[in-house]
Amino acid sequence: MKTMKVSLVRARYPSVWEPTNLMYVSSFIKDRYQGNLEVQILDGFFDSDEQILNQISCSDYVGFSGTTPQVPHIKKLSKLVKKEYPSMKTIAGGYGPSLQPFKFLNDPTIDYLVVGEGEQSMLDILNGNVNQKLVSSTPIADVDSIPNPDRDSIDLNRYISIAEKDEGRRVTSIMTERGCAFGCTFCAEGQFGTIWRKAGLKNDDLEYERAVRLRGRSPKLVVEEMIEVRDRFNITFFKMNDAETNPSRAHFLKLCEEMIKQEVNVPWGCNMRCDKVDDEMCEMAVKAHCEEFWMGLESGSPEIHRDINKGTTVEMIKKAFDVSKKYGIKRRTYALLGTPLESYETIKQTEELIDYVDPEIIGFSILAPYPGTAYWKPEYDKLDWSQIDEFSNTTWSSSNLTNQELRTEQARLIEKYSDKLAPIIRKKQKLGMGGSQTLDSIMGAM
Incomplete structure (x- = not known):
């Protein structure tokens, strides 16, 4: 059976953090795809456009992700890919494309536009279950069903070493929940539910389902992930990668109780x-x-x-x-x-x-x-x-x-x-x- 090869690329930005969204997409498609699959995750912060083009050369699909400031680089990369590899399928997703979909719908260098949460949409594309450019799925209700982010398809130490240089500690991030329950006017997480909603086209207009505002992970699973990552990468500080970690008082207290019970014994911080x-x-x-x-x-x-x-x-x-x-x-x-x-x-x-x-x-x-x-x-x-x-x-x-x-x-x-x-x-x-x-x-x- 032929091995499907997928490259996921985080577009360039002047500062850097782990591409957690792509790591989750990677772990999900590796877990659910019915066939042989190879995934690599690249980052425009570390890799030049030329390096990215060389490293994706054998890919069947290349997916680009980024926030609004990264949209210009996504569009630049998609043009370079289509020029170099005309038959390679290109996908744009993440916060930037999801919030500005019409920048991509008419772009001939983008084959698929993922609006909203990316895991199921990416799987549908790979399985050949998509017959239109815009791909959008209802957010996964049970976030515990999503495997831990794929730390094998990136060089995590590249990110950790930057934190070690800047802060004097080995830092990585953990997500305890998805979404935000609040409606701050200045934040895309709040006012419109960001990417936590399904979208569709009707008469050339986008229609959205109601946002899935907030989904918490099992504190037990969160802490088990922390321990695994702590031991594997010698982590000395965790950053909780949430809009806020205490929207639910009960969830926050259970998270702390589980850390105490399982003896994580590593300092952490959170919004x-x-x-x-x-x-x-x-x-x-x-x-x-x-x-x-x-x-x-x-x-x-x-x-x-x-x-x-x-x-x-x-x-x-x-x-x-x-x-x-x-x-x-x-x-x-x-x-x-x-x-x-x-x-x-x-x-x-x-x-x-x-x-x-x-x-x-x-x-x-x-x-x-x-x-x-x-x-x-x-x-x-x-x-x-x-x-x-x-x-x-x-x-x-x-x-x-x-x-x-x-x-x-x-x-x-x-x-x-x-x-x-x-x-x-x-x-x-x-x-x-x-x-x-x-x-x-x-x-x-x-």
């Missing part, structure tokens, strides 16, 4: 919602060797908190930071500048809140109106999203402050809290991302 942090959570987290909470502060303005629909208040934030400090947990936070109601006065309120909670680590970002958020507009398609992200962009302004004024405030706050800066902010400063395009210049050219 936490401030409205759900309490003494019992902190006490259990510390017993389970959790050392860091990453909590979005966003703003010190009560009015902005109501406007962004996050469901948190300034008082909730103060309480969460106070109680986690009491238990010696390192607190990392994020401040989001530039939501529509932002003004000098609201930034002053944010500054006052930061001074009160006194986090150990902080990052300052400016709203990026990504596809899938409440702030996206069709005219933003004209922007070069490879030069835009939430840490550095020259595109966005609030109702009261210009983009230049927002960036000046961001720079001022970065300087003021320079001893607390998150590593990603320092990296972005070195990379100099942000470009020189503005919405005014883009709109003037239309």
